[in-house]
Amino acid sequence: MKDRIDQKVQNGYSLDLGKIIENSFETYKKTFLISGVAIILIGIVAIILYAGYFGILYGFGNFAETITQIEANALNTTTQIINGIVGALFGALFAPILAGFIYVNHLAKTNKEFGISTFFDFYKSPALKDIIISQVIITVALNAIATLLIITNHQFIAFFVQLIIYLLTYFTMPLIIFGEQNYMDAILKSTKLFFKQPLIIFVAFLIGVIGSMVGFIVLCIGLFFTLPYYFSIVYATYENGIGLEENSPIDEIGLEYFFYIFD
Numbered sequence: 001m002k003d004r005i006d007q008k009v010q011n012g013y014s015l016d017l018g019k020i021i022e023n024s025f026e027t028y029k030k031t032f033l034i035s036g037v038a039i040i041l042i043g044i045v046a047i048i049l050y051a052g053y054f055g056i057l058y059g060f061g062n063f064a065e066t067i068t069q070i071e072a073n074a075l076n077t078t079t080q081i082i083n084g085i086v087g088a089l090f091g092a093l094f095a096p097i098l099a100g101f102i103y104v105n106h107l108a109k110t111n112k113e114f115g116i117s118t119f120f121d122f123y124k125s126p127a128l129k130d131i132i133i134s135q136v137i138i139t140v141a142l143n144a145i146a147t148l149l150i151i152t153n154h155q156f157i158a159f160f161v162q163l164i165i166y167l168l169t170y171f172t173m174p175l176i177i178f179g180e181q182n183y184m185d186a187i188l189k190s191t192k193l194f195f196k197q198p199l200i201i202f203v204a205f206l207i208g209v210i211g212s213m214v215g216f217i218v219l220c221i222g223l224f225f226t227l228p229y230y231f232s233i234v235y236a237t238y239e240n241g242i243g244l245e246e247n248s249p250i251d252e253i254g255l256e257y258f259f260y261i262f263d
Contacts, residue, residue: 001245004243008242009189012196020233024236025232027232028229035231042094046094050090084143088143091135092135096128099177105232122177134169138165167198167205170234171242174242179242212226213226
C-alpha cells in the first residue's frame with residue numbers, strides 16, 4: 001500500500017467527481033442512522049466538557065454573564081492562546097472518533113458489521129499515536145493562524161487560510177488509517193496529493209460541507225444525521241483516487257488488541 005501511495009504522490013492520479021458523489025451516497029445511506037446517534041452521544045459529552053471548561057475559566061454563576069464575558073474576551077490575546085491550547089487538547093481527545101467515522105464508511109462499503117463501539121475502535125489501534133499527533137499538529141496550526149489574524153482584525157483572511165489548511169490535510173486521516181503512514185508522512189503526502197487534483201478535491205470538500213449542513217434546512221436535529229455525510233465524501237474521495245487494499249491492515253484492530261491485552 002505504501003508503494004501505491006508513493007506512486008500516486010509522484011505520478012498523480014485521477015478522480016471522478018460523479019463516482020465520488022455516487023459512492024459517498026452509497027455508504028452514507030448505510031451509515032447515517034448509527035452515525036447520527038454517535039454524533040448525538042459524542043455531542044453531549046463534548047458539551048459537558050466545554051461547559052466545564054468555560055465554567056472553570058469564567059465561573060459557574062449566571063449564564064448570561066458568562067456569555068458576556070466570553071464575548072468581551074473574544075479578541076484578548078491570552079484568551080485566544082488558552083482557547084487554542086484547549087482546542088488542541090480536545091482535538092487530540094476526539095481524533096480517534098473522527099477516524100472511526102471514516103472507517104465506518106469502509107465497513108459499509110465492504111459489507112462488514114459495525115456498531116456504536118466501532119467509532120471508538122481507534123482508541124485501541126496501533127495507529128492511535130499518529131492519529132492524535134497529526135490532529136494536534138493540524139489543530140495547532142489552524143488555531144495559531146486564526147489567533148494571529150483575528151487579533152490583528154483579519155478575520156476574513158483567517159477563514160481562507162484555515163480553508164487552505166483543511167484542503168491540504170484532506171487525506172491525512174485516511175492515509176494513516178488505510179495507508180499505514182505515520183503522522184508526518186500523512187500530512188506531507190496529503191499536501192502533495194491535494195496539488196495533484198486541487199479542483200476536484202475542493203469541489204468534493206464543498207459538496208461534503210454543504211451536504212452535512214442540509215440538516216439545518218429541515219430541522220436542527222436533522223443536522224446530527226447529515227453531518228456524517230462529510231466523512232462519507234472524504235472516504236469516497238480517498239477510495240476513488242488512492243484506492244484501498246482488499247484487506248486493510250486496520251481491519252485487524254480487534255485481533256491485535258486481543259493479543260496485546262493477553263500478552
